[in-house]
Amino acid sequence: MNxxxxxxxxxxxxxxxxxxxxxxxADVHGFTPLTESDxxxxxxxxxxxxxxxxxxxxxxxxxxxxxxxxxxxWACAQENFRGECYTLLPMEKCITDLKYNGAKQxxxxxxxxxxxxxxxxxxxxxxxxxxxxxxxxxxxxxQYRHQLPALKSGYTLRTFRSGDQATWANVKNAVFGxxxxxxxxxxxxxxxxxxxxxxxxxxxxxxxxxxxxxxICAGLVLxxxxxxxxxxxxxxxxxxxxxxxxxxxxGRALMMxxxxxxxxxxxxxxxxxxxxxxxxxxxxxxxLGFRIHTASFNLL
Ligand SMILES: CC(C)(COP(=O)(O)OP(=O)(O)OC[C@H]1O[C@@H](n2cnc3c(N)ncnc32)[C@H](O)[C@@H]1OP(=O)(O)O)[C@@H](O)C(=O)NCCC(=O)NCCS
Numbered sequence: 001m002n003x004x005x006x007x008x009x010x011x012x013x014x015x016x017x018x019x020x021x022x023x024x025x026a027d028v029h030g031f032t033p034l035t036e037s038d039x040x041x042x043x044x045x046x047x048x049x050x051x052x053x054x055x056x057x058x059x060x061x062x063x064x065x066x067x068x069x070x071x072x073x074w075a076c077a078q079e080n081f082r083g084e085c086y087t088l089l090p091m092e093k094c095i096t097d098l099k100y101n102g103a104k105q106x107x108x109x110x111x112x113x114x115x116x117x118x119x120x121x122x123x124x125x126x127x128x129x130x131x132x133x134x135x136x137x138x139x140x141x142x143q144y145r146h147q148l149p150a151l152k153s154g155y156t157l158r159t160f161r162s163g164d165q166a167t168w169a170n171v172k173n174a175v176f177g178x179x180x181x182x183x184x185x186x187x188x189x190x191x192x193x194x195x196x197x198x199x200x201x202x203x204x205x206x207x208x209x210x211x212x213x214x215x216i217c218a219g220l221v222l223x224x225x226x227x228x229x230x231x232x233x234x235x236x237x238x239x240x241x242x243x244x245x246x247x248x249x250x251g252r253a254l255m256m257x258x259x260x261x262x263x264x265x266x267x268x269x270x271x272x273x274x275x276x277x278x279x280x281x282x283x284x285x286x287x288l289g290f291r292i293h294t295a296s297f298n299l300l
Pocket of ligand 1: 240246250275279
């Protein structure tokens with residue numbers, strides 16, 4: 001990273017910065033493209049751009065959101081320049097500035113670079129604690145091999161049947177400690193899921209032990225999202241196995257069933273939301289080829 005140059009946002013580089021943000025976050029759910037007129041650079045904001053051989057490759061932008069708190073809204077690296085944490089230098093400058101302006105804690109939303117663990121190690125080595133929050137992982141389906149592993153004796157998989165809403169809610173509540181009611185099944189909203197258009201019983205899977213449901217996982221085509229790579233994005237939701245049945249391959253088998261469903265639909269990119277502390281889930285997803293795409297966290 002020696003030949004990287006960091007520049008503060010100024011009148012000459014602002015349109016390149018804007019265009020980098022718009023390109024990088026274009027297909028991230030919830031992002032609205034910025035125009036020159038609506039990007040009112042906030043007075044308290046720090047914004048630094050990273051150049052590699054004169055080419056803009058990364059930036060970090062963050063204002064003081066409220067007293068004592070900084071908020072890095074965008075910290076991203078240009079596609080084809082991810083994997084080297086080129087956001088780190090602009091972020092460090094931004095953080096120093098925000099701290100100088102009184103921030104004691106900094107929220108980073110939708111960090112879009114890689115690899116996550118290198119960024120973590122970097123901050124931790126400087127005595128900055130990273131408090132993990134939400135991760136969005138993506139799988140390029142061209143790398144996915146359609147398959148289904150064998151299950152242990154007594155275990156079976158099946159798709160959703162009419163009247164299964166209560167069964168789904170019961171397993172979900174037992175796994176995640178939630179208190180969903182069956183009627184909430186039709187009101188899901190994450191990553192742009194709209195159950196009325198996206199629910200397909202063929203993509204919703206149960207794992208059963210001797211006929212009793214003990215695990216769930218859903219594959220969904222997100223029809224209300226912008227296309228990514230030529231198709232609507234796919235999504236995986238609610239992957240969970242009851243304690244007592246974990247560690248014997250059921251999570252992997254359910255995930256693969258959902259991915260096979262999406263693969264059959266020709267989906268090009270599949271997303272999954274999770275948290276970094278869910279080690280088993282993150283390991284499972286990475287072993288299937290998912291990679292962290294965006295991450296939100298607090299720097300303390
Ligand atoms: C995540 C979860 C679904 C995995 O299901 P599972 O049936 O136990 O997983 P499998 O036996 O199929 O294991 C698949 C992979 O997960 C990872 N894994 C599973 N258990 C693990 C553990 N205790 N520690 C670390 N990694 C683990 C491994 O990579 C494993 O692959 P391997 O067996 O080749 O090493 C299960 O742990 C679970 O229900 N957790 C609680 C709910 C949850 O966090 N869901 C994810 C929501 S985003």
